[in-house]
Each structure stands twice: as C-alpha cells, then as structure tokens.
Amino acid sequence: MKTVIKQLTEAFGPSGYETEVTDLIKTIVEAHVDEVKTDVLGNLIAIKKGAQGGRKVMLAAHTDEIGLVVTFIDDQGFLRFASVGGVGLAPLVGNRVRFAGGAIGVIYQEKGAWKDLTMDKLYIDIGAETKEEAQKMVRVGEFGIFHREFTDLGNRLVAKGMDDRIGCVVAIEALKKIQNPKNTLYFVFTTQEEVGLRGAKTAAYGVDPDLGIALDVTLTGDTPEASRMEVSLGKGAAIKVKDSSLIVHPKVKDLLVELAGERKIPYQMEVLERGGTDAGAIHLTKVGVPSGAISIPTRYVHSPSEMVDVRDVQACVDLVIALADKDLTGIC
Structure with a gap:
C-alpha cells in the first residue's frame, strides 16, 4: 500500500x-x-x-x-500567482513549487510585517534573471503544485x-x-x-x-x-x-x-x-x-x-x- x-x-x-x-x-x-x-x-x-x-x-x-497558477512575469523573471483551491498563506513562504514542465521555484514574500501578508505580496523565484529567460521555463497560465517528497515515518506517512x-x-x-x-x-x-x-x-x-x-x-x-x-x-x-x-x-x-x-x-x-x-x-x-x-x-x-x-x-x-x-x- x-x-x-x-x-x-x-x-x-x-x-x-x-x-x-x-x-x-x-x-x-x-x-x-x-x-x-x-x-x-x-x-x-x-x-x-x-x-x-x-x-x-x-x-x-x-x-x-490544491495548487497555483502563474498570472504575471516581471522584468526580473519573478512570477506572480493566484491560488487554485484552498491555498493558505502560512504554508507558502519558503516552500517550493513544481510546474508541469519541470521548472521548480521558491515562494517568498516582499518586505513587510507578517500580519499584513496577502497573496499579492508573494512571488516565485525560478532562478531566472530576466523575463525572457523565465518565459522559456514557465508561461503565464501554467499551473504548479507544492514540491515535496513522500516520507515514511512508520505508521505515520507524510506527503x-x-x-x-x-x-x-x-x-x-x-x-x-x-x-x-x-x-x-x-x-x-x-x-x-x-x-x-x-x-x-x-x-x-x-x-x-x-x-x-x-x-x-x-x-x-x-x-x-x-x-x-x-x-x-x-x-x-x-x-x-x-x-x-x-x-x-x-x-x-x-x-x-x-x-x-x-x-x-x-x-x-x-x-x-x-x-x-x-x-x-x-x-x-x-x-x-x-x-x-x-x-x-x-x-x-x-x-x-x-x-x-x-x-x-x-x-x-x-x-x-x-x-x-x-x-x-x-x-x-
């Protein structure tokens, strides 16, 4: 099983x-x-x-x-996104996302207090240095998921x-x-x-x-x-x-x-x-x-x-x- x-x-x-x-x-x-x-x-x-x-x-x-969808790519190659399903803010910051094409990125936040955090203050860094480079890896409208491996803890399983x-x-x-x-x-x-x-x-x-x-x-x-x-x-x-x-x-x-x-x-x-x-x-x-x-x-x-x-x-x-x-x- x-x-x-x-x-x-x-x-x-x-x-x-x-x-x-x-x-x-x-x-x-x-x-x-x-x-x-x-x-x-x-x-x-x-x-x-x-x-x-x-x-x-x-x-x-x-x-x-649940997942994410890319809504915008800025000139520095950072991605903005919206949620697909019930995605909360707390699990996002510092976590990784994987796209269908294989690109992997890190979700992080703009400066500001945690209490003021909203989805539009988060971005995804896929390692691109320009918008053009990012567009070769991920396109607007592409869906992503959390990137985490399955872990067997004995009777308890995590994924x-x-x-x-x-x-x-x-x-x-x-x-x-x-x-x-x-x-x-x-x-x-x-x-x-x-x-x-x-x-x-x-x-x-x-x-x-x-x-x-x-x-x-x-x-x-x-x-x-x-x-x-x-x-x-x-x-x-x-x-x-x-x-x-x-x-x-x-x-x-x-x-x-x-x-x-x-x-x-x-x-x-x-x-x-x-x-x-x-x-x-x-x-x-x-x-x-x-x-x-x-x-x-x-x-x-x-x-x-x-x-x-x-x-x-x-x-x-x-x-x-x-x-x-x-x-x-x-x-x-």
Whole structure:
C-alpha cells in the first residue's frame, strides 16, 4: 500500500490537470474491474459489476490537489500567482513549487510585517534573471503544485497531496480485494473537487447511483492547542455526520456505524465544522441520492506535509469492503 501512496502523492495533478494521476490509477485498477472509462471532465470511472438486484453504489475519491497558477512575469523573471483551491498563506513562504514542465521555484514574500501578508505580496523565484529567460521555463497560465517528497515515518506517512490521493488509495486497495460484490460498485476518481466538486457533479449525473459515498480526508483535533474535534490519528476510520456541504443521511450514517461494529473495524465519528467533499455534490444529483462519507483522519490538511496513519487507511479500506456486499434494501 505504501508504494501506491508514494506514487500517487508525488504525481502532478492540480485541479483541471489530473491526467498524470488518473493515468497512473488506470494502470493499477484496470485488471481488477469489469470496465474502466473516462468522462468528458476527466473523471476515471472503474466499475465492478454486482449481482442481479443489487444497488448502484458510487464511491468517489478526488484526484486533484490544491495548487497555483502563474498570472504575471516581471522584468526580473519573478512570477506572480493566484491560488487554485484552498491555498493558505502560512504554508507558502519558503516552500517550493513544481510546474508541469519541470521548472521548480521558491515562494517568498516582499518586505513587510507578517500580519499584513496577502497573496499579492508573494512571488516565485525560478532562478531566472530576466523575463525572457523565465518565459522559456514557465508561461503565464501554467499551473504548479507544492514540491515535496513522500516520507515514511512508520505508521505515520507524510506527503503533499494526501488530500485526496489517500482517498484514491482507499478505493484502489478495496477494489483489488472485493470479489463478486452484491452491489454494482462505481469507483469514481473525480476531478476538480478542490475548486467546487465539479467532477463529482457530472459523474454522479452520469452514474445515477442509488447510494453515494465520498472517500476523502478530514481534519483532526489531536495536535497541540488544536480546534476541538473528536477525531485523531490512529483511532480508525472517521464516519461523517456533517460538514459544510452535507448532512449525512441518517440511514447511511447508521449503516456505516453498523458495518464497522459488525466487522470490528475501529471508527470515530466526524463532525467537520468547515469544508466539504464530493458527497456534497452527489447527494443533490437529479431527485437526490442518500449519501455519506468515509473519511481518513489527516493532520495539516492543505499544506505541503499532510500526515495520515496507515492503520486508519486500512480501517477505511475494510469499511468499503464491508459496504460492497451489504444488502441495501431499506437504505436506498
């Protein structure tokens, strides 16, 4: 599992430019599913057919990561940029960014007090000495991502892009183990989640599922003086109750809790005060879809060094496997 996590987190895939990630996932999953297809927005859809009379379950994990886009190049070759997705100021200063063409730069700030820092006071130094030299390396409109390597700390793993490549890993590991499921499973590796759940909206319309489950990261409350939240690393899968985009259907929440209890899968309940997942788009599809989320507890979300616990990841995999064979009569 760690090998796949390293491959996916180190891949290039800001919102709208996820092809490197989806191509990699396709090579991993195509031998384990009945059908693989890509839709117009780039969502990769891997289907495992279920028994007659089973339900259609959409399991969504997004492939995109937060990033930056170049907006201006000055005469000295420094780049100005805008955020792609929820990029905060604190993780930027002093960090490196990598562009699709391979150029790497350092993000730094103009002079001034930290309290007055805004995005327009930051720039990227790619080592160019003139605008012309810079333009040979990076063009206006080019997207970039944090440049950080995967690090294995034992049970704890650190990388950029855990949000939500780790959800993709949960889907991959589950689909590899599921054999002859009762329900037809649509593992959808979605695009452009970080900029408005866009891939999930169109994919859910096409799939038209009976049940929707997002596989995504969630915050934790287990670091020094963290916001109070009853989610910690190492305590199991997080079963969502609500977030900014979704109040989980009570039957879906109860189903996931029941399955975790039956299979002795460690779990914790997640109430996320801000943020959302693809389930926010799925549950509003057509006439509505009962939806929920299985979340991977993650520290330092939307930073270049997001941390997960491999035991929580395995618990999420086990919960997806349990759901695949569940009789969903009365749920959807």
